[in-house]
Amino acid sequence: MLEECKALSNETRLAILDWLKDPAVHFPGAEGADAGVCVGLIQRRAGCSISTISAHLAILQRAGFLRATRRGQWIHYRRDEDRIRAFTERLHRDL
Amino acid sequence: MLEECKALSNETRLAILDWLKDPAVHFPGAEGADAGVCVGLIQRRAGCSISTISAHLAILQRAGFLRATRRGQWIHYRRDEDRIRAFTERLHRDL
DNA sequence: TCGGCATTTCGCTAATTGACGAAATTACGT
DNA sequence: ACGTAATTTCGTCAATTAGCGAAATGCCGA
Incomplete structure (x- = not known):
């Protein structure tokens, strides 16, 4: 619970999590956005450095909120809805 | 949402939030524990300095998770279940 | 193998958070 | 007013987090 809360802080x-709820809307031109969005697009949307975005994505992945899929030189990130739901339910139950 | 997540991080x-779920169990000897638990008892339970506990309680209060009631020189803290519930529901809806 | 591109890791700095002890504030009884 | 107790605020230091640019790593096509 602690790691997830930190990831959300x-x-x-x-x-990022909000944008990835509806990639087609927030990342126009991203082909097959259902399969995830590449780091570069997220970085451009966020407007900060590529290294910072990479670190943010790693934190979200470690917390279980995102899943990464490498396709050649590209890495696509998307939400892990099951784990997000599991977390909010656990919070609801335990907090 | 950000402030609440930080408070939980x-x-x-x-x-503290967990203990205050069932004060009678975690704070034996606290009279009328339903009305809240005083800072000193929480501090003893947590095992760190009184000033640190005071700061933690302030953060939780500002996030809406706790309510404080002053009774003379004593201040009793208890959970604000409505706001806690509102937060977890909002998280469930929006995350 | 090389060059180009995508991404991660590293090293550094600045900002924020966490913890403490002391000082300040609030409340109470004499 | 004074002394005691509860609690908060302040000042300080240490640890952690956030952000950046540069270096390193991984992938691809020629």
């Missing part, structure tokens, strides 16, 4: 990371 | 604060 940052504006940019909350925004 | 600390072990001691999570523990």
